[in-house]
Amino acid sequence: MQRSDSSLERVDTRGGRLVVTGAARDAIGRLCRDDGRQAVLLCWPGGAVCLPLSLYAPAAFDVIIGHIARCPIYVDVRQLRFAAGTHAVLDATQACEQRPLLRLRPAHPEPASRRLIAAAPR
Numbered sequence: 001m002q003r004s005d006s007s008l009e010r011v012d013t014r015g016g017r018l019v020v021t022g023a024a025r026d027a028i029g030r031l032c033r034d035d036g037r038q039a040v041l042l043c044w045p046g047g048a049v050c051l052p053l054s055l056y057a058p059a060a061f062d063v064i065i066g067h068i069a070r071c072p073i074y075v076d077v078r079q080l081r082f083a084a085g086t087h088a089v090l091d092a093t094q095a096c097e098q099r100p101l102l103r104l105r106p107a108h109p110e111p112a113s114r115r116l117i118a119a120a121p122r
Contacts, residue, residue: 018042019107020068020090027092027100029069040068040090040102042075048090048102 031038031050039056042048042065053071064072065080068090087107092100 017087018066018073018090019087021092024090024092024100024102025068027102028071031100032069032071038071040071040073042073042088042090042104043079046104048104050102 028038028040028050035052037053038050039053040048040050041056050071056074058074059076061076061078062074063077063080065075066073088104089107091103091105093103
């Protein structure tokens, strides 16, 4: 796992396809501290969820693409092939005190032409 200079953390997924925010890393760390080790399940690039590691049994196509707070990150290898070239950011919000809401969003920056149009006075 590589760390960047910002509050984001890159998980080595063959090309740095997943960036984990400090909020997500801290939330998963708290879950591990409070409830034991977790399995982080990604639906690339649509969503993410944590399950207690003792309750999760990987399926035939599930692979570990990295670790956050010593917890494995699983994704279905068929989804990786489908979303080739996609980069994503894993973030967390505090939906409730016990379990954070994990969010997986695209990491692609807005195209320059779109930024210029949005910034132009009307």
